Amino acid sequence: MSGLDSVLSVEHLGVTFETPRGPLPAVNDVSFTLSGGETLGIVGESGAGKTTLATAILKLLPPNAKIVSGRVVVEGVDMMSADPDTLNKKLRWNKIAYVPQASQNALDPLYKIDDQFVETVQAHSDMSKKEILARASELLLQVGVDPVKLSSYPWQLSGGQKQRVMIALSLILNPSVIIMDEPTTALDTIIQAQILELLRQLREFQRMSSIFISHDISVIANVADRIAVMYAGKIVELGTVKEVFSDPLHPYTQGLLKSVPDMRRSESFGYIAGLPPDLVNLPPGCSFRERCPVAVEICSSITPPLENYGRNHFAACHVVGGRRVRGEA
């Protein structure tokens, strides 16, 4: 699966949390690559492991989390074996930046925006304060925020403005990869549309690669070249947006596509009944089988592997596999 020009590769990554109820495998054997200039969308419902995956890639996991398998390579550098100094001064922010979930709240309410730029950048480079502020003004203009806002406090900005500031902040050291975790979820649709347009423009001007995380598959359709569908810690489908939206293979992906309203249609939208499994007591077999409309016996004993169905379209499902083998679908 790894391309020659890949800027990021994630190989068999596994992350487990220590919890009072026992080990919780939040990310399980996840692999993918990201090419230069590409946007990968990651979709999945709450608890699927999207944020855990993002923070594991940056090695910013909370103390009760452990990387139990795999590795992450950013532009040829192994994040796992890098020492803390290399991580902070050469990798994080310099090569790979992060816009955290609910990042409107990530800005410290006690400090003005300019101070937050200076502090963040100085933790990761030795740019002077003057350079930082000049670059910050430039970037704010680019993301549609008046640079006078540098001397504002976060609470003086709207939700949309704060999100734009966070995007500018992530761009400041010209990273090759940006990971954005639910960057538009808290915003009204009109402001969300503005941010999605902004991200499309940024991609045209800079050969930025990014990972865009959302629980809303329609939002992913607006920004991604490829999409990874996560369920209970695993990637269950992976492919180009063209392939996955026109020919979704996994029943979970099919369910997600039916759960979102489509304004162009007259029939209403559905939902996926039930809840994801308890990750502390994961039953054997496919994690989706209890909610799956097409599950068969084998699904409750053997975990389906992620298999290639052509044109780099992967899915982890016994039923799809069986049908394709028999030429039924």
Added chain:
Amino acid sequence: MDNKVYDVKDLTVYFKVKGRGSKLFVHAVDGVSLSVERGVSVGIVGESGSGKTTLGKTLVGLIKPKSGEVLFEGRNVFKLRGAETAEFRRKVQMIYQDPFDAIDPLFSVYDAVAEGLRALKITGSREEMDQAVYGALQTVRLTPPEEYAKRRITSLSGGQRQRVAVARSLAMEPEVLILDEPVSMLDASVRGEIIKIMADLKTRGKTFLMITHDVATVKFFAESIAVMYLGKIVELGSSEDVVAHPLHPYTQALIAAVPVPDPEVKVKSLAKGEIPSAIFPPSGCRFHPRCPLAQEICKTEEPALRAVAKNRYVACHFA
């Protein structure tokens, strides 16, 4: 008697801006007239800051208007007395965005659902209370209800909590439910289930007012749509009509901003910038600073909400 549950006449709600000696007001709702027929659910759509939540709270009597009237079943909501008040408080239920945000972590689902009944002393015996609580949980598909009733609110998923919030209102056997962003905080995969549960309630005679910034949700839920911008209704009509042929540039922007599950179709942002402060609403048409079609007249003259067809209203000089 006509079939109106609500008749809102020229409603204006201002809030005084905090601060000593302040003479400034937030023009939260500014001259809204709206009538709601029994069985015809209405979606009130607009961005945050457009006054939707204030309108909802005024309709349930929580906020006193500066002027105008709110009639519920023909009676002024702010002039009810004694038994009338209790009846109104039962008949109309408002469900807030993230209703259990600050809930006592020891609260059980049972406590949450029974809270309103206890407050209004509606049910007498323990059996009656059980029946009301379990029945409501059953309706929102938290089954078996006896099991769910014992759980703590804090142990539930977002979608389940929202269902408890609906159950809590249902236990009161209301006629009208006012919902403030009932699904926007929820995972996309469970929104449809909440909508389905509420659509079933519509067939059982309940009337809904759904407040949201997401026009896609109301398109599939409400019979009519009122679009609000900075305290005013700018467009009104049947959902089908408004979505198929939006007349106001603001409605057009709301619709163009909704993503669809198709990578060939991208959202467009037609409205520039952000909603301005309601302390100093723009002159003329309040939308003019963000409007792609604005002309000179829009800065000076406020367009009235006028009828353009049967049950179809718009406030725009060029629509």
